[in-house]
Amino acid sequence: MPATPTPSSSSIAFTVNGHRHALEVPTHALLLDVLRDRLDLKGAKRSCDMQVCGACTVLVGDAPVSACSYLAVEADGRELLTVEGLGTPDAMHPLQQAFVDHGAVQCGFCTSGMLLSAKALLDEQPRPTEADVLHHLRGNLCRCTGYRKIVDAILACAAQSGSAA
Amino acid sequence: MTPGRAFRVVGQSVRRLDAIDKVTGRARYVTDLTQPGMLHAALLRSPHAHARIRTIDVAAARAVRGVHAVVTSADLTWCDPYFGPAFRDRPILAIGVARYEGEPVAAVVAEDEGAAAEALDRIIVDYEPLSAVTTLEEALAPGASLVHTDAPLAGHFADLSTLKPVRGTNVCHQFHLERGRGAAAFAEADLALEDCYYFPRVQHYSMEPHAALAAWDEESGLTVWASTQNPYSVRVELAKMFRVPLSRIRVIVPLLGGGFGGKTYAKLEPITSALARLAGRPVRLAISAQDAFRTVRRCDARVRVRLGLRRDGRLLAAECVADFDVGAYADIGPRIVQKGTYTATGPYRIPNVVLHSRAVYTNTTPGGAFRGFGVPQLAWPFESLLDDAARRLDLDPVELRRQNLLAHGEEFEPGDTPVDGKFEESLSRAAEAIRWTQAAASDRGRGVAMMMKASIGPTVSEAIVRLHADGSATVLASTVEMGQGARTVLAQIAAEVLAISIERVSVATPDTAMTPYDQTTSSSRSTTLMGRAVQEAAEDIREQLLRIAGEIIDAPPAELVLDDGHVVARGGRVAYPALLTERFGMGGGELIGRGIVAPGRSRAPLGGSTPFWEMAVGAAEVHVDEETGAVVVDDYVSVADIGRRINPQQCEGQDEGAVMQGLGHTLLEEMVYDGGQLLNANLVDYRVPRAEDLPSRIRCLFVENGDGAGPFGAKGAGEGSLIPVSPAVGNALARLTGVRFRELPLTPERVWRALRARPKP
Numbered sequence: 001m002p003a004t005p006t007p008s009s010s011s012i013a014f015t016v017n018g019h020r021h022a023l024e025v026p027t028h029a030l031l032l033d034v035l036r037d038r039l040d041l042k043g044a045k046r047s048c049d050m051q052v053c054g055a056c057t058v059l060v061g062d063a064p065v066s067a068c069s070y071l072a073v074e075a076d077g078r079e080l081l082t083v084e085g086l087g088t089p090d091a092m093h094p095l096q097q098a099f100v101d102h103g104a105v106q107c108g109f110c111t112s113g114m115l116l117s118a119k120a121l122l123d124e125q126p127r128p129t130e131a132d133v134l135h136h137l138r139g140n141l142c143r144c145t146g147y148r149k150i151v152d153a154i155l156a157c158a159a160q161s162g163s164a165a
Numbered sequence: 166m167t168p169g170r171a172f173r174v175v176g177q178s179v180r181r182l183d184a185i186d187k188v189t190g191r192a193r194y195v196t197d198l199t200q201p202g203m204l205h206a207a208l209l210r211s212p213h214a215h216a217r218i219r220t221i222d223v224a225a226a227r228a229v230r231g232v233h234a235v236v237t238s239a240d241l242t243w244c245d246p247y248f249g250p251a252f253r254d255r256p257i258l259a260i261g262v263a264r265y266e267g268e269p270v271a272a273v274v275a276e277d278e279g280a281a282a283e284a285l286d287r288i289i290v291d292y293e294p295l296s297a298v299t300t301l302e303e304a305l306a307p308g309a310s311l312v313h314t315d316a317p318l319a320g321h322f323a324d325l326s327t328l329k330p331v332r333g334t335n336v337c338h339q340f341h342l343e344r345g346r347g348a349a350a351f352a353e354a355d356l357a358l359e360d361c362y363y364f365p366r367v368q369h370y371s372m373e374p375h376a377a378l379a380a381w382d383e384e385s386g387l388t389v390w391a392s393t394q395n396p397y398s399v400r401v402e403l404a405k406m407f408r409v410p411l412s413r414i415r416v417i418v419p420l421l422g423g424g425f426g427g428k429t430y431a432k433l434e435p436i437t438s439a440l441a442r443l444a445g446r447p448v449r450l451a452i453s454a455q456d457a458f459r460t461v462r463r464c465d466a467r468v469r470v471r472l473g474l475r476r477d478g479r480l481l482a483a484e485c486v487a488d489f490d491v492g493a494y495a496d497i498g499p500r501i502v503q504k505g506t507y508t509a510t511g512p513y514r515i516p517n518v519v520l521h522s523r524a525v526y527t528n529t530t531p532g533g534a535f536r537g538f539g540v541p542q543l544a545w546p547f548e549s550l551l552d553d554a555a556r557r558l559d560l561d562p563v564e565l566r567r568q569n570l571l572a573h574g575e576e577f578e579p580g581d582t583p584v585d586g587k588f589e590e591s592l593s594r595a596a597e598a599i600r601w602t603q604a605a606a607s608d609r610g611r612g613v614a615m616m617m618k619a620s621i622g623p624t625v626s627e628a629i630v631r632l633h634a635d636g637s638a639t640v641l642a643s644t645v646e647m648g649q650g651a652r653t654v655l656a657q658i659a660a661e662v663l664a665i666s667i668e669r670v671s672v673a674t675p676d677t678a679m680t681p682y683d684q685t686t687s688s689s690r691s692t693t694l695m696g697r698a699v700q701e702a703a704e705d706i707r708e709q710l711l712r713i714a715g716e717i718i719d720a721p722p723a724e725l726v727l728d729d730g731h732v733v734a735r736g737g738r739v740a741y742p743a744l745l746t747e748r749f750g751m752g753g754g755e756l757i758g759r760g761i762v763a764p765g766r767s768r769a770p771l772g773g774s775t776p777f778w779e780m781a782v783g784a785a786e787v788h789v790d791e792e793t794g795a796v797v798v799d800d801y802v803s804v805a806d807i808g809r810r811i812n813p814q815q816c817e818g819q820d821e822g823a824v825m826q827g828l829g830h831t832l833l834e835e836m837v838y839d840g841g842q843l844l845n846a847n848l849v850d851y852r853v854p855r856a857e858d859l860p861s862r863i864r865c866l867f868v869e870n871g872d873g874a875g876p877f878g879a880k881g882a883g884e885g886s887l888i889p890v891s892p893a894v895g896n897a898l899a900r901l902t903g904v905r906f907r908e909l910p911l912t913p914e915r916v917w918r919a920l921r922a923r924p925k926p
Contacts, residue, residue: 036197043189043191044190045372045373046196046451047374047454050849053372053454055372082190083188083189083190084189084190086190089189089191092185096188100180100184100188103178103181103814103815105183105188106423106648106649106822107371107373107421107647107648108422109194109371109372109373110372134856134859141372141853141855142856143370143425143822143826144423144822145821146822146823147854147855151859
C-alpha cells in the first residue's frame, strides 16, 4: 500500500455554544488547545493530560469527552458545549446555581468539568441516586472539596428540576 | 452573646466572592493569562537520580524553527543562580551535577509549546551516572554518597537562623528538645512500649500544576504572574538572584487551582524570570501534572516512638526520634522537621519528653510544605502507639486520651502560647457522634485520634482598607485565594466592622506593587492573622468616621455607632458619603485604614510563639474486605476547635476536603521509586481519592467558644482535620482485626498480606 502523506492541517467546522466556527487546525491539534488558544474559551482546564481528572471535560453532542485527549478534527461537524455556554452570570444553569448555593466550589479548577459531566448525567438520567452520581463522577477529580458538596449540589439540582417538572 | 444577634455578616455562609466566576468559566489562573509577544518555555529534566553532567550540546536544539533560546546553567552566570528558603542549595538549572530524576538541566524558549518540545528532544546531555541515595536508610548509611558536598548557603527564612547541618553526611538539619527529666523518667513507668512507623512520600496534586509568566521592562523591572502561595517570599528570592531592589519586582497572584503547601516558596519563578530576561520577551512556563511530581512532594518520615505510662493510664514520658527525607534540595524541609517534631506528642500533658529529628537529603524530588507541615508524619505513630498503650493497660482509648489532655489555658511548652481551646469538648463531641460507647457491629471497627499543631511565629500580616466616596470599600491584602475561601472571609470581616453589606466590599488581587506585605498563605494562618490585620484596618476607618461624625452629630463619641453604612447616634444619622464629603470638602477623597499584625519573637523553642493552636479530633468506623484487603471507611467524624466560624459552609468545605486528602495518603497514595526512578508520576498510576471513595457518612463538626486569637474569636482551620485521619483509621483497623499497621498507605495488598499472616486462632 503506498504511503499517503498525512496532511499537516485540516479544515474543520463545528458549533461551540451555539456559535459556528470554521477553522484550519493542525491535524494533531488537541481539542483543548483549540478551544483555549484559538477560541479563547479558557473554562476547560488542563491538568492530568491523560483522561483521568476531567478538568478539561466538554460535551461533544451529549457525551462528555476529555478535550486534552481528543483531536480537534474528531469534533468536525459536531455540536459542542463548554462551561461558557452552560450559563452566564445573569442566567446561570440550575447546576451552576446549585454548585454556588451548596459550596461545591473551592479552587474552581475542576468546576467546569464537574458541571459538564453532571449535565451529561442529568440529561440522561434526571433523577439519579447518590450511588449513580458517585459512579458517574469517576472521571472527574477534585482535590479541594472532598466531593461531598459537589454530590449534594448535583442531587439537589436533580430534585429541584424534578419537582418543577 | 449569641452569634446570630451579635454579628451581621460574620457567622453567615455568604456566597464566595469568586463563586460565579468559577462556575461560569470566567475565573482566570496563570495558565489562562498571556502577554503581548509571549513565548513558551519547556524544561529538560535529568533521567538520572544522581549524575555528573559532562557536556550539554544545544546546537541542534537552537536550530529548531521557532526556538528563541536554549539555556543551560552556563548561560546563567549573570545572576546568582541559587535559591531556597532554608538553604540556598537549589540551582535554577543543574550546575555540573543532577541530584534527582526530574531535576531541570536545560530550558528552551520558543514561539509555541510544540517547537519547545521538539527542541528539548534535540538537546544532547552527556551524563556520568553517580551512585545515588534514594531512601532514608541509604542516605544515613555510613559512607553513603553525599547529595551535597559544599557547605550550604543560608536562605531567607527569618526563623531558621539556627540550621545545623552535619558536615560530611546527608543530614542538613537536626532538632532536639527535652522537657522534664527526659529519657531517665522511663525507669519509673509501669508500662513502656516502643515502635517504628513509616509515612510515605506523597504528592499534593493541586489540579492546577505550577505555572509562572515573567516579563521585564525598563520602567518597572520584573513582573511575574505566579501560582504561588507567598508572593513576598518569591519576591525576596528574585531580588537576591537578579540583584534588583524589591521595589522593582512585582509578583502578581491570580487565582490558584489548589496549593496545599506545594506552592509555597519559589518554584518556577526563578527559571521563568531568567528565561524572560535572556529572551527579551515575556515567557510563560506551565508544567504538566507529571512534572509537578518532580517539583515538590511531602517529606516521607521514619519515626521511632517510645511511651512510658502509669498503670492508671497517665502519660509519664515520651520519646520521639524522627528522620525526615527532604529530597535533593532542602526547600522548607528543616522548618517542617522541627515544627512537626515540636508537637509530636500531641495535645497531652506529658512531664518528660525527648524529641530528636533530622532532615536528610536524598536523590529524590525535593520535599516541601504539604498541608499539616510535618505533623501528619508524627501523629500517625504517636496516636497509634497511644491506642496500643490503652490495649496493654486494658483502658478505653478515648478515656486514656481524656485523662491526659491539656486543659484550656494550660502551658504546652514554657514560653509558648498556652492552649487556646477545649480538647476535652472536641473529644467528647467526636466520641458521641461516632457512638463510641455503643458496641459497633461485629464486622466494624472504630478508632479515634487527635492532634495539635502550631501555626507560625514570628509572623507579619499587613492590610489596607480603603473606604471610597460612595461608602463602598476595597480590601488590599496579599492573602492568596487557592480555594480555601480566605478572600471571602476577609471581605466578611471588613463588612462586619464597617457595617456595610458584603456586596459593597471588594478584595484586590495579591500584587506586591499594590497589596501590602503578608508572610505567607499557609499554616492555616490567614483568617487569624490577615483577618486581624483587615479588622484593624477597618477599625482604623471606623475611628476616622466617628471623629468626622463627632463634629456633625451632637453626641458624645462613645454613643456613636456604625449601622448600615451610617454613623448613628440619638441625635442623628449620617451616611458615609456625606461624612467623606464633609471631611474633604468635595466628593472624591477616601479614607485609608491600616492594620499591621506582627507577633514578634519569643522565647518559645521555634523562635516565636504560635499565634494560635490548631486543634482537631478524628473518629472513624471502618470495615475490611477480608478477600481483597480493601479498607472501607463507613463513617468519619471530624471535630475542629476553631473558636468561631466566620463562614460555616466554607469551614465545612475545608474540613471535608482535608479528610478526603487524609484518606488519600491513608489508603491510596504513595510516590514509588525504584533505584532512583520515580515510577508513578502520573494520575493513572498515582491514585488520588475519587467521589466513590467518599465514606458513606462524613460529618465535620466544630467547637465554637469564641476563644480564638483571630477576629471575633475565630482561629485557623484547614490543616488540622487532615492529620487525625491516618491514625483514626489505623486504630479502627487494629481494633477490628487485631493487626497493627505501621506503614502507609493501607493498600489492599498490604492489608491482605497482613491479615493472611495473622496467627490462626
